[in-house]
Amino acid sequence: MQSGFTRQQASALTGLSCRQLDYWRKTGLVIPQQQTAGGHSRYGFIDLVVLRAARRLLDADISLQRIRKCLQSLARFLPASKHPLAELSLVVTGDVVLVFHGERAFDALTGQEWVFPIAELAAEVEKLQQPPPQQGELFTAEKHPGVRA
Amino acid sequence: MQSGFTRQQASALTGLSCRQLDYWRKTGLVIPQQQTAGGHSRYGFIDLVVLRAARRLLDADISLQRIRKCLQSLARFLPASKHPLAELSLVVTGDVVLVFHGERAFDALTGQEWVFPIAELAAEVEKLQQPPPQQGELFTAEKHPGVRA
DNA sequence: AAACGACAAAAAAGGGATTTCTTGTCATTT
DNA sequence: AAATGACAAGAAATCCCTTTTTTGTCGTTT
Numbered sequence: 343m344q345s346g347f348t349r350q351q352a353s354a355l356t357g358l359s360c361r362q363l364d365y366w367r368k369t370g371l372v373i374p375q376q377q378t379a380g381g382h383s384r385y386g387f388i389d390l391v392v393l394r395a396a397r398r399l400l401d402a403d404i405s406l407q408r409i410r411k412c413l414q415s416l417a418r419f420l421p422a423s424k425h426p427l428a429e430l431s432l433v434v435t436g437d438v439v440l441v442f443h444g445e446r447a448f449d450a451l452t453g454q455e456w457v458f459p460i461a462e463l464a465a466e467v468e469k470l471q472q473p474p475p476q477q478g479e480l481f482t483a484e485k486h487p488g489v490r491a
Numbered sequence: 492m493q494s495g496f497t498r499q500q501a502s503a504l505t506g507l508s509c510r511q512l513d514y515w516r517k518t519g520l521v522i523p524q525q526q527t528a529g530g531h532s533r534y535g536f537i538d539l540v541v542l543r544a545a546r547r548l549l550d551a552d553i554s555l556q557r558i559r560k561c562l563q564s565l566a567r568f569l570p571a572s573k574h575p576l577a578e579l580s581l582v583v584t585g586d587v588v589l590v591f592h593g594e595r596a597f598d599a600l601t602g603q604e605w606v607f608p609i610a611e612l613a614a615e616v617e618k619l620q621q622p623p624p625q626q627g628e629l630f631t632a633e634k635h636p637g638v639r640a
Numbered sequence: 641a642a643a644c645g646a647c648a649a650a651a652a653a654g655g656g657a658t659t660t661c662t663t664g665t666c667a668t669t670t
Numbered sequence: 671a672a673a674t675g676a677c678a679a680g681a682a683a684t685c686c687c688t689t690t691t692t693t694g695t696c697g698t699t700t
Contacts, residue, residue: 348671348672349671349672349673350671350672355616355619359663359664360672361662361663361664361665362662362663362664364672364673364674365661365662365663368673368674369661369662380670380672381670381672381673382671382672382673383672383673387616387617390616390619391609391612391613391616394612394615394616395609395612398607398612405661405662405681405682405683406661406662406663406681406682407660407661407662407682407683408682430608430609430610431606431607431608431609432606432607432608432609433589433596433606440582440589440596442606447582447589457580457581457582457591458547458580458581459579459580459581460540460544460565460579460580460581461579463540463543463544463547464540466543467504467536467539467540467543468536470504470539497641497642498641498642498643499641499642508693508694509642510692510693510694510695511692511693511694513642513643513644514691514692514693517643517644518691518692529642529700530642530643530700531641531642531643532642532643554651554652554653554691554692555651555652555691555692556652556653556691556692557652
């Protein structure tokens, strides 16, 4: 019984070239969890998940350099447990990769979180309409929107 | 009884300068929903929500030009109804603004959607571990279409 | 007040050249 | 096979300079 995937197997299973796996290992992007006595690579389950994630990011035209940073933060989540995976999602857009963990969204690169609900803004504004019942002609406001372009 | 906020009120309520409101109006970023007979601006409820959203984006170091594009897509959601607001969220990161509507995430700029769950990847990999109980040698064929350009 | 116009400083976007990073391919070694 | 090393093409990032946007401040006008 084997304890991991060889470079070639990992390549076949992820669609990445051996050259890439080598380079990625050498540069620390994805280092196989195990090694044979002779010093040969043996990729583990998590490795494959990460490799496939990287593959998809590449397909989405995310540069390797950006992926490097992304995987770092992704690595912070993966080790956790098995459940989190189900709650984990990646959102990839033109320029950014976000890691979603439940309700929260983190920039996979900076790790910063920046989410805010529109409803919150609406609530704030709404609150401003009622309170100031002052100079009988200033505030009184209207309710309805007629949105602009 | 009036129907809207004056420039100065809007300024006070959003923290934006009158100069900005003027410029934004002139350049079409946020055009007051109404006008007085004399041609003076009267900002409406939605205007304030949009202005405050813009304000927060500015605070997050999103450039005005980017905000211009963001608000365009935001405008596509706001007009909808009243409920959506509660489900709407903005995620702002270094480079991108995403509009979240329920489960979906849209790039506020391009409108493209690109989300994928990690669990999915894990499931795929997991499926690959069980089936191949073959000749103790190695995998024969590759599953993947192969290489990208 | 609010709108306008003008001038200037600050911020952001663009463009082009240069440098660094990735990946393929091939040969050699373990 | 897998790991290494080397050469080269292509992709991406970085830097620097120029152009465009934004915003503040002043004066005038409505």
